[in-house]
Amino acid sequence: MDIILPAESGDRVGYRLVGQPAEPIIGAAFPRVAYAAAHVVANPFAMTDPWSQAAVDWDRTMAFRHHLWRLGFRIAEAMDTSQRGMGFDWASAKELIRRSIAEARTMKGADLASGAGTDHLAPAAARTLDDVIHAYEEQFAFIEGEGGKAIMMASRALAAVAKGPDDYARVYDRILSQASGKVILHWLGDMFDPALKGYWGSRDFEPALDTVVGIIERHAGKIEGIKISLLDAGKEVLLRDRLPEGVLMFTGDDFNYPELIAGDGRRHSHALLGIFDAIAPAANAALARLGAGDRAGYDALMAPTVPLSRKIFEAPTEYYKAGIVFMAWLNGHQNHFTMVGGMQSARGICHYADVFRLADQAGLLADPELAVARMKSFLAVAGV
Template structure:
């Protein structure tokens, strides 16, 4: 099966599919790694809403994708940044998403993002404003029986004057949580509004404040997801966590070696890249659970170039690559995103995502993928 892409000089070049779709194998939750896929949402392209208005979601397709993830044995990190939280998905839409996922896949392992995104950071004046915003979302999610991922707060980053303010706000937010939560340290490469989080621009100082939050509230913390795209920083924090607190890798660049671990420990996973990589992730985790570390790496290592491309700078637009692959693979019948985010990457990005996805076995129906890629090329006049 062949297709023609524009090359670096703009001239068309032939490309032939070469990959074999990866084997489907379910991952058992009984293994000692906990693995979440942060899941995307499918927009409703027929809505009359402007892209910058209230989120219009195709609920049937969005829920079908969650059944797909659950069927592979993966947990679901719901209403996170992969679902365009704060970049097209507002709090009202996020809570409806959380409710529907709870009803649709009640047996799934699901944790849900609780943040302060209904509070405009420019309207935040005091720490109490942030406390109230966290409390509202925590209470609403727990009211429907949901577990919490405590997301970083743009409002807190704006009003906090130093580390002590983070300690105080997190202490009060965690006190309202009825079960241990996953904290989320999200770097400013994912969200520039979070620059200086934990009250400092220096990683060493941020690390100490984060660790203080965990140690002071250890009974309330299941684990922490760190998304800094720096494996050394993750490993440093992982080795200093209190006993029983999990490290969930959010490193979409170095996930194979972090999940495999070393002689001093390993990371669990809560990854946006495990949305488009879900079949490979489940298969690789099944191999690791069987003791086949070499097979685990053979499955996941070839996906890293694709992940690094999808999450390249500006990293906050990685969702475009995620949804592009969902469209190519038939999980939705269009490539229209909330907030018009399908337009946030150039054509060469899409053609290279197509190539790399094919080469690591992540195009499950080559004929369909080629037909859809040709539709996209036609929009660009190719």
């Protein structure tokens, strides 16, 4: 099967599909805890003002969560992959969390954790640490009131008002001490959100690491684990080696996840990844191989997904959501490529052409004929 794709040179280049669709193993046991941070499906017919109105196709959004659950993944709900802070507000996130928790109860073995942040508090409106604390408390109360588990997301408001590490410690100590269940922490790098530069009270990694480890050590019994999203495997390993017994390391490294999940023979990372949304069939099969002791089979399945992930998460990294939703559209999980906030416009046509090529080579075009037909229609609109 052939298609003409654009190149950055301005040329049109012929491409012949080579991939064989990945074959997931339903019911496979994973050797790692694996959360997929899931996207939301926009409702283009309800968005009269797409840049400012978050309209969601709830049926398709819930159907995609069932797709991930069937493949054995837990879901990290209402995280940055769902465009929190990029067109998807707290009011919409509450409805998403409520619906997802209810859906999980209808499916045996389904599990999820939901993002608790401060995004209903504009950073410019935050004056004190108490403002940030109260914002976190509101979101925690909603999630826990629905019977859910919270992921404590990084806060733009806290980054704006905190004067140093002690301020971060005060906020995290307060929230963790009163959480009703175990919490997952999230260390999100400024490549994902420039407003988080200097998070934990320092722009240098080592002092920030000390601050995080101190918080975790004080509240180890309340923390399931921590996700680190710095796109730096070495930094993740440094944190992983310092975690108290029983606190899990969740890789959020969408560049180096295969090696971090597999581990070094001594320690390994679990996973909470946005890229799992797009590569779920291949990741399912790979994790099943790893669980069976077949490291070579795991590597063979995971390795081709890395170039795709690195393309989707290339700088400006915060726009990775566009590639995630593009993949869902190519694979028939939604019938349009429209995003909350019009975010599909965040990447150029050559980027999407590269994503298409790399998805094929990773075996991640589930129905190549459908994907080619949709890609051709997309290219036609772009004048290719």
